[in-house]
Amino acid sequence: MNCLGILPRLMAVMGLGILAASAAKADITLNYTGNTTAGAIVTHKYEAFLAPGTEVRTNDFFTVYDIAGLLAGHAQPSNWTYSTQLTGFTDPSVNPADDASTSNVTWRYTGGTTLLGGVTGLDMGQFTLDSNVTTTFLDNYTSSVHQTSNGAPQNNIGFTQVPRTAPRVDGTPEPGTWALLIGSSLTGIAIIRRRRRA
DSSP states (O other), X not given: OOHXXXXXXXXXXXXXXXXXXXXXOOSEEEEEEEEEEETTEEEEEEEEEEOTTEEEOTTOEEEEOOOTTEEEEEEOOTTEXXXXXXXXXXXXXXOOOOOTTSOEEEEEEOOSSOEEOTTTOEEEEEEEEEESOOOEEEEEEXXXXXXXXXXXXXXXXXXXXXXXXXXXXXXXXXXXXXXXXXXXXXXXXXXXXXXXXX
């Protein structure tokens, strides 16, 4: 069996998998747009975008996890409510990193009119939270919305900047990281085998 003949095909399949994973549709994209400081209060700002082909119905939500130094101040567009909790709110179909000793923030839609992502998506506006921490690092957020075509629930997990004093240290790499590690290893093996043959 010729391993060198198999490796390029295997690497091509893995590359397609990585591209598909990176192009996976996010239901709500939560973009961190910066912060402003007033004394010891740091207001962190997010812009929420609803993906095309999805909709936000009453009680749909998104949650930002493990916010260090969370304070009481917050703002959101009308028809959204703000709540804090130590774990969740999370749909069971997603599994974010969630430290039960650090507060999460959930924004839940309470309006009676469905928000439609339509063909191009929808800018749902700015959402802010106050913290006494200025620095930010990537951490999880999740969302729970619905597909417009068939009304099925659609949940996702993503990353955004979150007020933290240090980056999260988890022992389990994300699936995309595993794919990159395996792909890099296979490339290294192929190079070593070619050098030995030459």
